[in-house]
Amino acid sequence: MAQPAIPVSRPLPVTIPVREILPWAIFAAVVGLILVYFVGAEQGATHLISGHTVHEFVHDGRHLLGFPCH
Amino acid sequence: MPTMRSLLVRGMLVGLAAALLAYVVAWFAGEPQVAAAISIEETKAAATGEAAEPELVSRTVQETIGLLTALLVYGAALGGFFSIAYAFAHGRLGALGARATALVVASAGFAVVYVTPILKYPPNPPAVGNPDTIGRRTALYFTMILIALLAVAVATYAGRALSPRLGGWNATLAGIVVYAVLVGVSYALLPRVNEVSGDFPADTLWWFRVSAFGVQFVLWAAIGLLFGGLTERSLRRHVRTEARPHPAGTA
Numbered sequence: 001m002a003q004p005a006i007p008v009s010r011p012l013p014v015t016i017p018v019r020e021i022l023p024w025a026i027f028a029a030v031v032g033l034i035l036v037y038f039v040g041a042e043q044g045a046t047h048l049i050s051g052h053t054v055h056e057f058v059h060d061g062r063h064l065l066g067f068p069c070h
Numbered sequence: 071m072p073t074m075r076s077l078l079v080r081g082m083l084v085g086l087a088a089a090l091l092a093y094v095v096a097w098f099a100g101e102p103q104v105a106a107a108i109s110i111e112e113t114k115a116a117a118t119g120e121a122a123e124p125e126l127v128s129r130t131v132q133e134t135i136g137l138l139t140a141l142l143v144y145g146a147a148l149g150g151f152f153s154i155a156y157a158f159a160h161g162r163l164g165a166l167g168a169r170a171t172a173l174v175v176a177s178a179g180f181a182v183v184y185v186t187p188i189l190k191y192p193p194n195p196p197a198v199g200n201p202d203t204i205g206r207r208t209a210l211y212f213t214m215i216l217i218a219l220l221a222v223a224v225a226t227y228a229g230r231a232l233s234p235r236l237g238g239w240n241a242t243l244a245g246i247v248v249y250a251v252l253v254g255v256s257y258a259l260l261p262r263v264n265e266v267s268g269d270f271p272a273d274t275l276w277w278f279r280v281s282a283f284g285v286q287f288v289l290w291a292a293i294g295l296l297f298g299g300l301t302e303r304s305l306r307r308h309v310r311t312e313a314r315p316h317p318a319g320t321a
Binding site for chain 1: 071072074075078096100101104126127131132133136137139140141143144146147148150151153154157158160161162184187188191192193194195196199201204205207208209211212278281282285286
C-alpha cells in the first residue's frame with residue numbers, strides 16, 4: 001500500500017511544555033489581575049488611592065463590563 | 071511550536087483591538103441606557119431635595135476617554151489571560167488547529183468568566199444598587215468568578231480522566247455536566263442580590279443588561295477569532311520557512 005505524499009497544508013499544533021508556560025502564566029496573571037482590579041473594583045468596594053477620581057473615570061466601563069459599581 | 075512570548079504579546083494586542091470593537095457596541099447600545107439611568111438618578115435626587123453630587127469627571131470624559139480606557143485596560147488583561155489559556159490548550163484538544171482551538175478557548179472563557187457569574191449577579195446600570203452594600207456585592211461577584219474557574223478546573227480534570235474510557239466527545243459532555251452541577255450548587259448556596267427598586271423602568275434595565283452582554287460578547291469573540299487567525303497564519307508561515315531548504319520536486 002503506497003501512501004501518496006500529502007503536502008502539508010495545515011500545520012498540526014505541537015504542544016507547548018507546561019514548564020515553559022508557567023512563568024509567563026504567573027507573570028501575566030499578576031499584571032492582569034492588577035489591571036482588572038483598577039477597572040473593576042478600585043475606589044468601589046475597596047481603595048488603594050483615596051478619592052473617587054479613578055472610580056469616576058472608569059465609571060461607564062465598570063458598569064458596562066458587568067462589575068458592581070456603586 | 072509557537073513561543074510563549076509571541077503568544078502573550080499577540081494576546082494583549084488582540085485584546086486592545088477587541089476593546090476598540092467593544093467600544094462601538096458600548097457607545098451605540100450601552101451609553102443610551104447609562105444616560106437614561108443617570109437622568110432617573112438625578113430626577114430622584116432633585117425630588118428629595120438632595121444636593122447634586124460634585125462632578126469630579128465630566129460625563130463627556132466618562133463616556134469617551136474614560137470608557138475607552140477602561141475597555142482597553144480590561145481588553146489587554148483579558149487578551150493576556152486568554153493567551154495563557156490558549157497555550158495550555160494548543161495541541162491538547164485532539165486534532166483541532168489554531169483557529170478552532172482559539173474559538174473553543176474563547177467560548178469557554180466567555181461562558182465561565184462572564185456568563186456564569188452574571189446569571190447569578192447580573193450587571194446593573196447607575197441608579198440601581200445601594201452604595202452601602204457595594205463591598206458585599208463586589209465580593210460576591212468575584213467569588214462567583216472564582217467558583218466558576220475552580221469548577222472548570224475540576225471539570226477539565228474529570229473530563230481528561232474519563233476520556234480514555236468514554237472517548238473525547240462523551241468525556242467532554244461529562245466534564246460539562248460536572249461543571250453545571252458545581253455551578254448549580256453554588257448558585258443555590260450563595261445569597262441572592264436584588265437592589266432594583268420597583269419604580270426603575272424595566273425596559274432600561276433590560277436593554278442595559280443586553281448591551282453589557284453585547285460588550286463582553288464582542289470582546290471575547292474578537293479576541294478568539296483574531297488570535298486564532300493570526301496564530302494560524304504565523305504557524306503556516308513557519309511551516310513554509312522550514313520547508314524552504316528542502317523544496318519538493320526537482321527540475
